[in-house]
Amino acid sequence: MRDINYLQAMNEAIAEEMIRDDRVIVIGEDVRAGVFGVTAGLLEKFGPRRILDTPISESGFCGAAIGAAMRGLRPVVNMHLGSFLYVAMDQIVNECAKLRYMFGGQVNLPIVFLCRSGPPGNNAAQHSDAPYPLFANSPGLKVVLPSTSYDVKGLLKQAIRDNDPVMVFGNIRSRKSSVPETGEDLVIPFGKGEVKRAGTDITVVAFLHLVEEGLSAAEDLEREGISLEVVDPRTLVPLDMQIILESLAKTGRLLVTDDSHRTCGAAAEIVARVAEKGWNLLKAPVKRVTRYDVPIPYYRAMEQFVLPNRDKIKQAARKLMGV
């Protein structure tokens, strides 16, 4: 095992799957230059035939990925930022997600749409979104939200092998962690969450870098005598409800933290499923710690005010415990 950072884990996942299956190709803007690191070095390893730089035409190249997948390729589309998904929305949500179904199962569309979500910091409204709820509300897509280097490597490799379109949202502020040596296969199935820390008072459901925030909150609150169990479902679609309900059976209290906006966000869905299936387990109202329902502002202190973080998790947890 060795420690690698999140970006490198993404990079390794793609490289390993490209070696494993020569129908895997990479498509996107500046992917040859590997500008933000996700695809760095792939051009040298796999050549321009498999690493395709595109015009700034997100609808065009996402649509081309669909056609290529129909023809048997397995494109990994690097969208760079979650905020750029909107430009290709019809192709992702109304085409890619639906075509297999609409054509009665005639064709598979094994495509990965990969992006970094969440504010890179000081990037303001148009570059900072984490719009995964929009894709979770669009049946036909799988939605993956990995919280560590280990998870992103294993889940991204799984995504590339999956025969359906998969949205992978990464957040590079997630935890750096150790992964097996290259060559050892690391694949994490979808729909299997993980308890990242055991606790007894409150179940904290978290995704992406908020798992890290949840874990630090848990450490801090332990000193105040509040014990958090941090549960990371790892994929939003499919969602591992069992692990959440099992945790709630212990704690009876639910706090969901998620980096998307609040209304109709990921936290709303988790709360709703618990209210359907785990209502009897709850001994208190639930708490959601999400982005507030405003766009992301540029100035750091305002940005921090809007985003969910460890302090807000702690505050919400204290309120939940009535202290």
Place this chain on the structure above:
Amino acid sequence: MRDINYLQAMNEAIAEEMIRDDRVIVIGEDVRAGVFGVTAGLLEKFGPRRILDTPISESGFCGAAIGAAMRGLRPVVNMHLGSFLYVAMDQIVNECAKLRYMFGGQVNLPIVFLCRSGPPGNNAAQHSDAPYPLFANSPGLKVVLPSTSYDVKGLLKQAIRDNDPVMVFGNIRSRKSSVPETGEDLVIPFGKGEVKRAGTDITVVAFLHLVEEGLSAAEDLEREGISLEVVDPRTLVPLDMQIILESLAKTGRLLVTDDSHRTCGAAAEIVARVAEKGWNLLKAPVKRVTRYDVPIPYYRAMEQFVLPNRDKIKQAARKLMGV
């Protein structure tokens, strides 16, 4: 008062506001021909200067509506179907919704994006969506879901007067109802719901044509001794939580029915808010009656299977009452 149908109510609302304010213009495909009725006759009344036919360029003309609004006009953009919103997603969600905020309040964008949502019937996956949760998850937009001719007229007129972008989703299977004579002003404020039928056992929160379905379910169930209170919040953003909580204080049971998909949908949000603020009022798990999480199929019997309707509301209500 006189009975008019839902489409005519939309048409009257636009015409009246165009008379009231000559900065109101209509933009969209085939709006001069008035193909599906929403804009029928407006060309004759207001001339081609104010009724603008567009190319099939949704991003282009939604973007142009933004620019026109910056310059002081008040565009009503007829998008026809909810499914076509995806094509213009960046312009609506990442531009229109955010620009006022991102520019520090320098400019208002009084634009109405109007569409018919929900399956016209047998239109299959790419023409049948009701994607309002995506817009509710995008701060900066208001989201309006009117359930009767009266409501759509009053809410659409309000939307045109509102100084922010407003998404209006109509569903022509909604209830035909009576409205005041033309000339009498009918304006319904956002964020004020209405109890459409009083009851004691279950609070049924419903939007659009599902209010009608909820009302028929209530009638049927009355004969079985189950009393439904049908609450129509009328707007999803802003959401009238007070009326929902007041109803729950009476009934203690919540059933939310909504025509969007289930995961991260409108019903999820309502359940989540209740789980935060009205948890103490609940005496049973909640139920969601929504579209299943598959796209809409073409063949009628399959389509019906996927959509929420009166029978499913009844079944869910019976389960809630444990009968």
Place this chain on the structure above:
Amino acid sequence: MPLDKDRLLFAYRRILEIRYLEASLSDLLKRGEIPDLYPCSGQEAVAVGVCLALRPDDQITSMYRCLGHVIAKGAEPWRVAAEFFGRRDGYCKGKGGAKHVCSFADGIYGATSIVAAGIPHAAGVALGNQYLNTGQVVACFFGDGAANQGTFHEGLNLASVWKLPVVFVCENNLYALATPIEETTAVKDIADRAASYNMPGVIVDGMDVEAVYDAVTEAVSRARAGGGPSLLECKTYRFGGHFAAEFALKIHYREDSEMDQWRKRDPILLLGAKLEKEFGFTEEAAQALRNEVQQKTEEAIARARSSPAPLPEEALQDLYADSYANLPEQEIF
């Protein structure tokens, strides 16, 4: 190279197959037996001319006005009709329906109903062909209105930059729904836009199956040789409404006189006349062929109608290739 008699007769038969199948479906629609249909009659020579110029293993992408395309590419009429009925034997098992008939086994790589959305798909299929070095070419069908969508621009630019083996076929029927093209389109000829993508742009008489065949043959051989994409604009006209139920909307956007002019150039008339003039194809022979096609069409409809309807709960199938226990996770009422 002119088409020989057999190939022209084949084209004639195909056009009749499309025309008659549409007529039958149109009747069924009026009787409420099928719910939806986008007529293509008048435009058949484009579909047939294009597919004549393709190899059987070449691909097409289609759109909501798909009937002609899919028959021309070799889909079985009864299974096409079954899809209109929404039956299990329909190519899409009743899930796609009228606007989305396609058969991947026959090289029909999708029919989509968002205007111009299929254009980048075609580029992508061509990218796959190129990557796998199969020598296959894709023909991509779309309308004049589609040429104002961003995806047209992006798809054609991408195809040109990557020199993809694809032929873009614009069926310019002068209207996008009820709006005449000149009110929405800055150029008179869509073919002129090819210059923006550094590819050949050719105006073709879309009522003349041989003219279409010739132009496509050239574009296909260019594409197959690695010379990249072309844009063909086929001038044509639709004899029916935008959709079959249009008459119910009571909108008026075309003059009868315009329709009459175009009806004189009905591809069936033009091709019939050519066959008669050049190969002595008699009215009796034509009548026999018409009867045969009509009969086969009726058989196809009958067979389609007897295909079983899907069970309601089959709506939950076919979404994912790789399923999970908890996906979709939902309470079924």
Place this chain on the structure above:
Amino acid sequence: MPLDKDRLLFAYRRILEIRYLEASLSDLLKRGEIPDLYPCSGQEAVAVGVCLALRPDDQITSMYRCLGHVIAKGAEPWRVAAEFFGRRDGYCKGKGGAKHVCSFADGIYGATSIVAAGIPHAAGVALGNQYLNTGQVVACFFGDGAANQGTFHEGLNLASVWKLPVVFVCENNLYALATPIEETTAVKDIADRAASYNMPGVIVDGMDVEAVYDAVTEAVSRARAGGGPSLLECKTYRFGGHFAAEFALKIHYREDSEMDQWRKRDPILLLGAKLEKEFGFTEEAAQALRNEVQQKTEEAIARARSSPAPLPEEALQDLYADSYANLPEQEIF
């Protein structure tokens, strides 16, 4: 009509203002005082030439590389700088920041950071001008990479069909981020795409402020007279990185020799030489002007820095013009 000495001097001063302000901001970025910046040095003659040809009440739309545009259009340097700092006196109160500086009061109708998204906005502002019959014209700035986006196609087609008073200004700096234009763009000259929209397409030397001024003047008078839009392609080069922090990414996509060639055509050099040759503008005069601008720039930075920072909770303001009691409805932690 050539520009007179005063106007040329004004242009020279403006270019210096932009260059020096960027240099200061760039220093501040390296020192961690501001977080973001998209350099425009090298491209200033485009911004300045365009705005010289506009009336004060004409409008522009800008994009993330906005610094030159907004100074050229008359925004106050200190308030521009304040926005980079994220302060309250910034034009966007610290909400928009580096990529989104704009001032509606000065006719700067937005600066957006989604590539090409501002193109249809410009068309819309022009639609408003036309509707209100104000005689105002809009200049719309975007890059070469933007010309491959669907919104470019849709925006230009729409503007042409509606004959809108707008001038599309493509700043072709040869690269979209790290990708050279010829790898992604099917035509050599973006101006050639004007033919697809039936509007004039003109290639302009973007390093020569007078050439830009002339071309824009013609396009503006055409637009103002109701003749519709034009597309100007200004060939230029950016001396800095795609964004100021690019050096940290350690990517290499331009040769030093290419940069050296373009630096010889620095708009400051070209315009300085012209002023000297035609109007005897001396090096002393130039130095005095440089000193003055440098001093004013420093004052602007100082004033910006002393502007108060927004309170964190001001993040909740400015979203809606018409608010509601329960909007946004959320628990604040």
